[in-house]
Amino acid sequence: MSLDFIGKYNSWERVDPAELFSATTEKKEATPKLRMPEFLASEAVGCDYLVLWLDCDKEGENICFEVLAAVQSSMSRPPPDRQTIFRARFSAITDRDIRAAMSSLVEPDENAARSVDARQELDLRVGCAFTRFQTRLFQGKYGDLDSTLISYGPCQTPTLGFCVERHDQIQSFQPEQYWKLALTCDLDGGQQIDFEWARVRCFDKEVASMFLNQIKDIKSTVVDSVVSKEKTKARPQALNTVELMRVASSGLNMSPHYAMQIAERLYTQGYISYPRTETTQYPENFDLLGAVRQQRDSAVWGEQVRALLEAGLRLPRRGVDAGDHPPITPMRLASRHALDDDSWRIYDYVVRHFIATVHRDCSYLSTTVTVRLGGQQFTATGTRLLDAGFTELMDWLAVGRAEPLPQLAPADLLNVSAVALTDHYTSPPGYLTEAELITLMEKHGIGTDASIPVHINNIGLRNYVTVETGRRLVPTTLGNTLVHGYQKIDPDLVLPTMRSAVEQQLNLIALGKADFHSVLTHTLNIFKQKFHFFVKNISYMDQLFEDSFSPLASSGKPLSRCGRCRRYMRLVESRPQRLHCQQCGHTLALPADGLVRVYNESKCPLDEFELVVWSGGKKGRSFVLCPYCYNHPPFPDMGKGSGCNSCSHPSCRHGVSQTGVSACSCCERGVLTLDPSSAPRWKLVCNRCDVVVSAFDQASLVAVMPDVCEQCGAYLVRVEYRPEKSRLPNRAAQLTGCAFCTAGLTQLVQLKHAQRSGGRPRGGQRGRGRGGGPDQPRRDKMAELAAFFM
Structure with missing residues (x-):
């Protein structure tokens, strides 16, 4: 199951995000098509006992009670008779483990399950409130944001915070120069050994030069000590x-x-x-x-x-x-x-x-040789493999790759062949790798083994970070701006300590030491206050966005009129392309790719927004759309992102009631509609799939008639040509008939048959089809819709 708000709170435009802290929620099936609760209930019919075999963690405990809710009404001895409900605890699917679990059944742990319910509700309310507010504000104000959703998450945002913190360390890093002494000695036989300075480095050049002057003229030295130790590299623990x-x-x-x-x-x-x-x-x-x-x-x-x-x-x-x-x-x-x-x-x-x-275990011998030169100590280290052990298989972890040192003993004489003072600069840390980020998330309790990869993947999908060579996570301008904005307003929103504190409270619920409602109410009140403070001080973040992104008010070109203020909205052509009304402040999404142009100044009869035409996609597909209806469907049967050819408004000449010709033969609920914007190369397009049918090329007018073909159930069309361009029989000026059955029209249509189920939907329903009295259902549906609008 998944937790969500009830339907009336799902409108971003009509619901104040602050309401989400107290909005009614409900549990829904995560995958409704599986009908899992119904299946479990049918399996439980006639059962006396229920034994729950779920993961032995808090999430598994939570699923126990979801199963219980699905089956309890079907059981022969339903709860509250608790002697019928048992919980099996096991960690391995072996004969011994399963038998041991079955012989020591316990009751399901409601406290652990409630702690998961609390986490789900907190994440839903907090995440949705912040996400809706900042998405509506910034996507409606700045034109070159690459993300369609500017999300906030109690785990996702601290994950991004780690990446931005490392980015800030890199940007603020000031390289510092330092110097090192390097010593090279010769052995008999021509071998050389490079020694490292025991002081490692010196940040004062004058001091380093002084050390160099003390030893530069020395031509020989003796071995001070030779220390050999056998070391081991432990084999790894079991893999998680x-x-x-x-x-x-x-x-x-x-x-x-x-x-x-x-x-x-x-x-x-x-x-x-x-x-x-x-x-x-x-x-x-x-x-x-x-x-x-x-x-x-x-x-x-x-x-x-x-x-x-x-x-x-x-x-x-x-x-x-x-x-x-x-x-x-x-x-x-x-x-x-x-x-x-x-x-x-x-x-x-x-x-x-x-x-x-x-x-x-892998074992090796580590040898360190020490020499002194003018009071300065130098060391050289070599290794020799004794037993490769587990590194035979995990060879990338092998040790002893450095060449072993030659055999030396204390007091052996070495010739000094070179002493040099080399300069270097300190370097900044690298960007966080995914592996380092996982370690930080595990350390601070951000996410679980299941959710950690999801949070890392999400900050990439939201365009907050990019993954570069070595799988290093480099924050984008948007990611940096968000985190710095949170830090200016309320650092708790991005620090991992906030999530850790919440997890501690949730663990108290799981242990039975805290009340579910008390913890939930207390924590929600804290985040609600933080939300109101965030909204009140959003100008601090807004200033950062102004410095990083272009305001929509100065972006794009005027295209079509707004239905509210009647002023021109600007087309912002960045992806995704949008229409922005500077006067009203709202931003309306458009299809992501393709071209958008104004459509002969026609207006939507519902909201007065000027219609536009989108063209592109497969097979030269195009359709007319109302920008407002495209984002806010006016009818339940019209999905978000639909054009006018899916609208069931009875009087709109661009709706499916006026342009539908036949049911689509390639998809279940699609309707082939006439595209009025395609003239003179007319097309029939499906309002649900990518089917495009060329028809009546170069006709001056094509109109869909109210009558239905008696043979196939498709609606008739009237086709008119100019005499000099007519492609009708005998060069007739016009002909009315079925595009799929009437001689003289069929050769002008690529598709040679209509969908046999007949007709086109009227107000969201299919036509009656052949022999079903086609006019009556149309009149009934139009009367029904007219009554609805009145």
């Missing part, structure tokens, strides 16, 4: 979602959102376990040996796996059991040719990571 997303972004050059789509596909195909988990510790009864044995016949890593099985598995490192799902592991062997390239790369990493968790 956050780590998979980090590696996919930094190592595989995939966005977290895309990587999770691939992982979910691999899961449904049975190649890996469920990929959304916070757990990094294998269950005690997990069959590690069996899972590793599945991989021993691989053509890629089979040799390493067989050697590991022969040597014996190591116990995995202890991690965190979040209680939701087991870590991500391979479930069966896959060959390279069985998967597409990106799926193989994700699968390859999951398998290598899993085997690495039961492999040996």
